[in-house]
Amino acid sequence: MTTPVKWALIGASNVAQEWMIDAIRSQQEGIICTVFSQNAERGKAYAQANGIPRNTTLLDDILQDSEIQAVYISSRNEFHKEQALAAARAGKHVLCEKPLALSLDDAEDIVRVCHERGVVLGTNHHLRCSAVHIALREQLRAGAIGNLNTVRVFHANCLAKSVDGWRLNDAGGGLILDSTIHDIDTLRFLLGTEPLSVFAMTQSGRKSVSGIEDGLMAVMRFPGDVLVQIHGSYAVPYAPGGIEIYGDKAALIARDCMSQKPVGSLALRNAEGEQPISLTHHNLYRYSVARFLGAINGKGTPAATGEDGVASLRIALALKESVRTGQEIKVIPS
Known part of the structure; x- marks a missing residue:
């Protein structure tokens, strides 16, 4: 035992x-x-x-x-x-x-x-522990969509009053280090690579105090000239969370999967239409x-190892630097 x-x-x-x-x-x-x-x-x-x-x-x-x-x-x-x-x-x-x-x-x-x-x-x-994202990675590794072209991540929601606190009012909080960093880790988990550069713009003051970001649009360039778009927010109720991954042969569409709950669906979309992919959900x-x-x-x-934590932080801090400078920021590997 x-x-x-x-x-x-x-x-x-x-x-x-x-x-x-x-x-x-x-x-x-x-x-x-x-x-x-x-x-x-x-x-x-x-x-x-x-x-x-x-x-x-x-x-x-x-x-x-x-x-x-x-x-x-x-x-x-x-x-x-x-x-x-x-x-x-x-x-x-x-x-x-x-x-x-x-x-x-x-x-x-x-x-x-x-x-x-x-x-x-x-x-x-936690998001890399989702059955949806595990299945997504398996599909990508199996070449289900051909050569990877573009990815879109939707992780916008309305932060509950019970958990806002320091996230909206403290320099150690903000959307990027609290939420977008999960999107970054999920992308690393799915694609198996690191972005080469990032660019981001943020919103502030819808739910947060002025100067603390509560909304974000970001673009990342990954190896192979793959572009990734992220929309994140603390101030958008009813927005569906998901990931869309586009290749030259097909697309993978994951819906309602940017959640702490064991939920979400996954489908492969190609010339024959959209076919659901079977999932067995588990507690993340x-x-x-x-x-x-x-x-x-x-x-x-x-x-997710400590090294994964360092890598996701490196990219998140590059996003914050892009917001600060208004420039595209190269991501320096470890």
Whole structure:
């Protein structure tokens, strides 16, 4: 039998409450022992509401607990670096929400320290865990659409009041590092390559405070002269999310798949019309945690590795630089 892995939650977050607590507990080897929150009252209420035995306001309580083997970090973006490095240096495996950090150097430091300490590092990019995107990648690898030409990504929605907060009001938030970075990771997962350059324009002030982006249109150029368009927003209700991938022989159309939920459809469109592709949906977060625990047990890698987290951040920061300068920005590979 597999030895149970005891977890600590770093951050009393909505994403943990809605998705990750269930995902960890769904695995036979996953036990949540404690939750860290800087706010003692929130941490206590959160622990009670979610059946977590302990809560703490001191990160050292987790770092010094020899029973804790893994941490899930879903605190505010600006805290990821400090918390991930501390956990790794204490010998804890780290599953961290995106972005790994707010700078590329800091994200690369996290990867380096995790390697040095021999702990598993995963970036919680959930969209690549979707059955739709897994099937999309399989279709592309099988040559279903011929030579790749163009991709369009639609990931516009209306951010719920319960989760807006710092995303709309803080320099560590904004659409690019919170949402578009998922689109970037999904594109890397699907296409298996990195963009050569990016260009973006953003909107601000529809839901966010002025200066924090809440809408985006971006264009990326991938190898082979492939162009990719992304539309992202926090302020567009009722917009269908999806990905359209066009080749010289056919197109793949994925609908309603830019979601945390196990939903969406996939179809191949060619001269004969549109044919649906059969899918077996699964919980994205349970899939992610299962892959992470497998990596801890020496079986494969996390669904998205630390290196994947660094790569998606590199591209996201290039988008932010394009917005700042109004210029097309080359993406410098690692």
